[in-house]
Amino acid sequence: MNPGIRGIAVNTFRESARNKMFYLLVFFGVLFALSSRLVSFLTLGDAMKVLKDTGLAAINFFCVLIAIFTGINLVYKEVEKKTVLAILSKPVRRDEFILGKFLGLALTMLAALAAMAAIFFAFILLNGGGFDWRILLYFAMLFLELLVIIAVSLLFSAFTTPILAFIFTVSLYLIGHVMWTYNEFKALLRAPAMKVLSEILYYLLPNLDKFNIKNEVVLGTAPGAATILYTVLYGAVYTAALLALAVLIFRRREFQ
Amino acid sequence: MKALEIKGLKKSFRSNFLIRRYDILKGIDLDVEPGEIYGFLGPNGAGKTTTIKCVLGLLRADAGEVSVAGQPAASVEARRRIGFLPENPFFYDYLSAREYLRFATSLFAIPQAEADGRIAALIHRVGLSGHEDLKLRKYSKGMIQRLGLAQAMINDPELLILDEPFSGLDPVGRKDLRTLIFSLREQGKTIFFSSHILQDMELMVDRVGIILGGTIRRQGRLSEMVERSTQYYEVVCDRIAPRELAQIQGDFASRDGHFILTLPSEGDVNLVVESIIHNGGRIVAVTPVKMTLEDIFFSEMAGGAPPAPTSRSGETGGGAR
Numbered sequence: 001m002n003p004g005i006r007g008i009a010v011n012t013f014r015e016s017a018r019n020k021m022f023y024l025l026v027f028f029g030v031l032f033a034l035s036s037r038l039v040s041f042l043t044l045g046d047a048m049k050v051l052k053d054t055g056l057a058a059i060n061f062f063c064v065l066i067a068i069f070t071g072i073n074l075v076y077k078e079v080e081k082k083t084v085l086a087i088l089s090k091p092v093r094r095d096e097f098i099l100g101k102f103l104g105l106a107l108t109m110l111a112a113l114a115a116m117a118a119i120f121f122a123f124i125l126l127n128g129g130g131f132d133w134r135i136l137l138y139f140a141m142l143f144l145e146l147l148v149i150i151a152v153s154l155l156f157s158a159f160t161t162p163i164l165a166f167i168f169t170v171s172l173y174l175i176g177h178v179m180w181t182y183n184e185f186k187a188l189l190r191a192p193a194m195k196v197l198s199e200i201l202y203y204l205l206p207n208l209d210k211f212n213i214k215n216e217v218v219l220g221t222a223p224g225a226a227t228i229l230y231t232v233l234y235g236a237v238y239t240a241a242l243l244a245l246a247v248l249i250f251r252r253r254e255f256q
Numbered sequence: 257m258k259a260l261e262i263k264g265l266k267k268s269f270r271s272n273f274l275i276r277r278y279d280i281l282k283g284i285d286l287d288v289e290p291g292e293i294y295g296f297l298g299p300n301g302a303g304k305t306t307t308i309k310c311v312l313g314l315l316r317a318d319a320g321e322v323s324v325a326g327q328p329a330a331s332v333e334a335r336r337r338i339g340f341l342p343e344n345p346f347f348y349d350y351l352s353a354r355e356y357l358r359f360a361t362s363l364f365a366i367p368q369a370e371a372d373g374r375i376a377a378l379i380h381r382v383g384l385s386g387h388e389d390l391k392l393r394k395y396s397k398g399m400i401q402r403l404g405l406a407q408a409m410i411n412d413p414e415l416l417i418l419d420e421p422f423s424g425l426d427p428v429g430r431k432d433l434r435t436l437i438f439s440l441r442e443q444g445k446t447i448f449f450s451s452h453i454l455q456d457m458e459l460m461v462d463r464v465g466i467i468l469g470g471t472i473r474r475q476g477r478l479s480e481m482v483e484r485s486t487q488y489y490e491v492v493c494d495r496i497a498p499r500e501l502a503q504i505q506g507d508f509a510s511r512d513g514h515f516i517l518t519l520p521s522e523g524d525v526n527l528v529v530e531s532i533i534h535n536g537g538r539i540v541a542v543t544p545v546k547m548t549l550e551d552i553f554f555s556e557m558a559g560g561a562p563p564a565p566t567s568r569s570g571e572t573g574g575g576a577r
Binding site for chain 1 (some may be wrong): 269309312313314315316332333335336338340342344345346347348350351355359362363364365404407411477
C-alpha cells in the first residue's frame with residue numbers, strides 16, 4: 001500500500017482507538033445487544049429469534065452512530081485545527097489523504113464490529129443457540145453498509161461543517177432505508193420531466209436496504225449468492241463513486 | 257539553480273458572498289539562493305503566510321510561478337525537498353512527540369530502522385529529550401514549536417520554510433532556535449523564514465525581502481542594504497567652549513562632558529571638523545550612523561521616504577541656540 005495512505009489510515013485508526021467516546025458507544029452497543037435477553041422475556045414467541053432480532057438491531061444502530069459521528073469530523077477537524085497543513089505540505093497527495101482517512105475509519109469500524117460480533121456470538125451460545133453462519137453474513141453486509149455511510153459522511157466532511165454533514169448524512173441514511181417505497185412514489189408522478197428526474201435520483205440515492213438482511217437471517221434463511229455478489233458490487237461501486245467525488249472536492253479546497 | 261524562486265505570484269480572496277475580491281498578493285517576485293538564511297519580513301496581514309501557503313500548494317495562486325530547486329513547488333517531488341513549520345502549529349494531541357514524528361516518517365516512506373534513529377536525534381536536537389513520550393496535549397506552546405521544527409526536519413530537507421518560527425518561544429527557546437538555524441546553514445541547508453519581529457531578522461539573515469501590501473518592496477543582502485544607508489554623521493568633540501561651537505554649528509547636544517553634533521553629509525563633516533580643530537577643540541569620534549533594518553522597514557512602510565535624522569545618543573543636554 002502507498003506509504004502516505006497507510007500512514008494516515010493507521011493514524012486515523014489510532015485517533016479513534018484513543019477516543020473515549022468510541023469505547024462508550026461500543027459499550028452501549030454491547031449493552032443494548034445483551035439487553036435483548038430482557039426483551040425476549042417480555043415477548044411471546046421464539047425467544048432466540050427475538051434475541052437475535054433485537055441484538056442485531058442494537059449493534060446495527062450503534063455501529064451506524066459511530067460511523068456517522070466519526071465520519072462527519074474526519075476531514076473537517078483536520079482543516080479546522082490546521083493539522084492538515086503539516087501533512088499536505090509533505091509529499092502526500094490529496095487523494096491519498098482522503099483514502100487514508102476512509103481506510104482508517106473503515107478499520108476502526110471493522111474493529112468495533114468484530115468486538116461487538118464476538119460478544120454477541122458468545123451471548124447466543126450462552127443462551128443455548130448455535131453458531132449461525134448467516135449472522136456472520138449479516139455482519140459482513142452491515143460492514144459493507146458502514147463503508148457506504150463512512151464514504152457519505154467523509155464526502156460531506158470534505159466541504160461542510162459537522163452539523164450540516166450530520167444532517168445530510170442522516171437524511172441520506174434514512175432515505176436509503178426507505179428506497180423500497182421509491183417505486184410507489186415514482187408511479188405517482190405524472191410530468192415526464194419529473195419521471196426522468198426521479199429515475200436519475202433512484203440511481204443516485206443510496207439503496208441501503210440492499211444491505212439489510214436481518215429479517216432473512218433471523219428467520220433462518222439467507223439471500224442467494226447472486227444477490228450477495230450484486231450487493232457487494234453495488235456497495236463497492238457506490239463507495240468508490242462517493243470517494244472519487246470527495247477527492248474532487250478536496251482537491252479544490254484551499255487552506256487559509 | 258535557486259533554492260526557491262517566485263515570479264509574479266498573485267493571490268486574491270473573495271468574501272461577502274463572493275461579491276468583493278481582496279488582492280492579497282499583487283505580484284510577488286523573490287528568489288532564495290542555496291545555503292542562505294532568507295528573512296521574509298512584513299507586518300501582520302502583509303501576505304507572508306499567503307505567500308508561503310502558495311509555495312506549498314496549500315493555496316492556489318491566481319497567477320505566477322513558484323519553483324523549488326527548479327521543480328514546480330506544489331509537486332510531490334518538490335515537497336520531498338521541503339520542511340515546513342506552520343505558524344502557530346497544532347499537531348494531533350492524542351499522540352506523543354515520538355509517535356507524531358514516526359507518523360511523519362511514514363509519510364516520507366522512511367524505513368522504520370532509519371526512522372527510529374532520526375527521531376531520537378531530532379528529539380535531542382530540538383531539546384525535547386525526556387518529553388518524547390508525553391502526550392502532546394500536555395505540551396506547552398514552546399514545546400509544540402520545538403516539535404514543529406523536528407517534524408519539519410524529519411526528511412532532512414534542502415529547504416526549510418518556517419512561518420513565524422519565533423512566536424511562542426521564550427528567550428531560551430529563541431536563542432536555541434537561532435543556534436539551530438545557524439547550524440542548519442552550516443550543513444548547507446537553505447532557510448526561508450517569515451517574521452514580523454525585526455530583531456530576529458537582524459540577528460540572523462543573509463538576505464531579506466520586505467513585503468508590504470502584497471508586494472516585495474525591497475530585497476537584498478542585509479549587509480548591503482545597511483551599508484548603503486548612511487542616514488547622518490555624528491561628530492563627538494570636547495575642549496571647546498559651547499559659545500564657539502554654537503558659532504560653528506548651531507544645533508548640538510551635550511553629554512558626559514562631550515558635545516555631539518548631527519550632520520547630514522560628509523562635506524559638512526569635513527568643514528565642521530576643521531573648524532573645531534581650528535578653534536582648539538578636540539575630535540573624539542566621527543561616526544556615520546547607518547539605518548538599522550528597523551529604519552529600513554519603517555522607511556518602506558512610510559512609502560520609501562528615509563526617516564528623519566534623529567540622534568541615537570540619548571543625550572541629556574540641550575544645544576546652544
